[in-house]
Amino acid sequence: EVQLVQSGGVVVQPGGSLRLSCAASGFTFDDYSMHWVRLVPGKGLEWVSLISWDGDDAYYIESVKGRFTISRDNSKNSLYLQMNSLRTEDTAVYYCVKDTSGGYYGLDVWGQGTTVTVSS
Amino acid sequence: EIVLTQSPGTLSLSPGERATLSCRASQSVSNNYLAWYQQKPGQAPRLLIYTASHRATGIPDRFSGSGSGTDFTLTISRLEPEDFAVYSCQQYGDLPRTFGQGTKVEMK
Numbered sequence: 001e002v003q004l005v006q007s008g009g010v011v012v013q014p015g016g017s018l019r020l021s022c023a024a025s026g027f028t029f030d031d032y033s034m035h036w037v038r039l040v041p042g043k044g045l046e047w048v049s050l051i052s053w054d055g056d057d058a059y060y061i062e063s064v065k066g067r068f069t070i071s072r073d074n075s076k077n078s079l080y081l082q083m084n085s086l087r088t089e090d091t092a093v094y095y096c097v098k099d100t101s102g103g104y105y106g107l108d109v110w111g112q113g114t115t116v117t118v119s120s
Numbered sequence: 121e122i123v124l125t126q127s128p129g130t131l132s133l134s135p136g137e138r139a140t141l142s143c144r145a146s147q148s149v150s151n152n153y154l155a156w157y158q159q160k161p162g163q164a165p166r167l168l169i170y171t172a173s174h175r176a177t178g179i180p181d182r183f184s185g186s187g188s189g190t191d192f193t194l195t196i197s198r199l200e201p202e203d204f205a206v207y208s209c210q211q212y213g214d215l216p217r218t219f220g221q222g223t224k225v226e227m228k
Contacts, residue, residue, distance in 0.1 A: 100170070
């Protein structure tokens with residue numbers, strides 16, 4: 001079964017740091033680009049970051065550039081999101097998401113989500 | 121950045137009725153790389169449609185997508201009870217890969 005299993009939710013203070021992790025199974029992890037997408041309360045889905053299959057290329061939404069870092073360990077079939085200098089507006093459910101072959105067919109497999117609450 | 125605007129914000133319909141959801145892009149979507157997702161409370165989104173009009177694996181044929189360029193539509197031909205949810209469009213032809221704000225389909 002194709003699966004993405006994410007780490008548990010957490011509460012962190014503004015200015016704090018956090019690393020999200022996502023374990024993939026049931027598919028050849030290093031064949032695919034991977035993404036982080038967040039569901040912001042009252043605002044809908046927001047794409048956050050993308051990493052290429054080999055980890056050589058990474059892209060971010062403007063509001064997290066310089067604060068968040070996406071990475072992957074293909075030997076462990078794992079995806080990560082290092083989140084620094086967290087702000088209250090980063091509060092959201094974060095999803096680890098698998099891209100499709102060549103990126104042509106949308107985002108087809110989603111993790112269960114990790115709730116991140118940034119609050120003092 | 122391509123801005124996607126979905127309308128209406130909320131659609132109140134009864135089971136068996138037809139739902140028509142709109143997604144309008146601020147500029148042309150490359151190669152019509154436009155997807156639709158369904159999300160229910162407490163669940164992850166599910167891919168319904170890719171490249172504007174192709175149903176994803178396992179998606180019932182009552183869901184259909186159409187459109188090109190800047191105007192796209194998701195149609196649910198006859199609403200089933202399990203179809204009441206939030207629907208979001210996403211363009212994946214350009215970075216950043218933006219989403220619309222979502223349309224909630226609620227039971228009347």
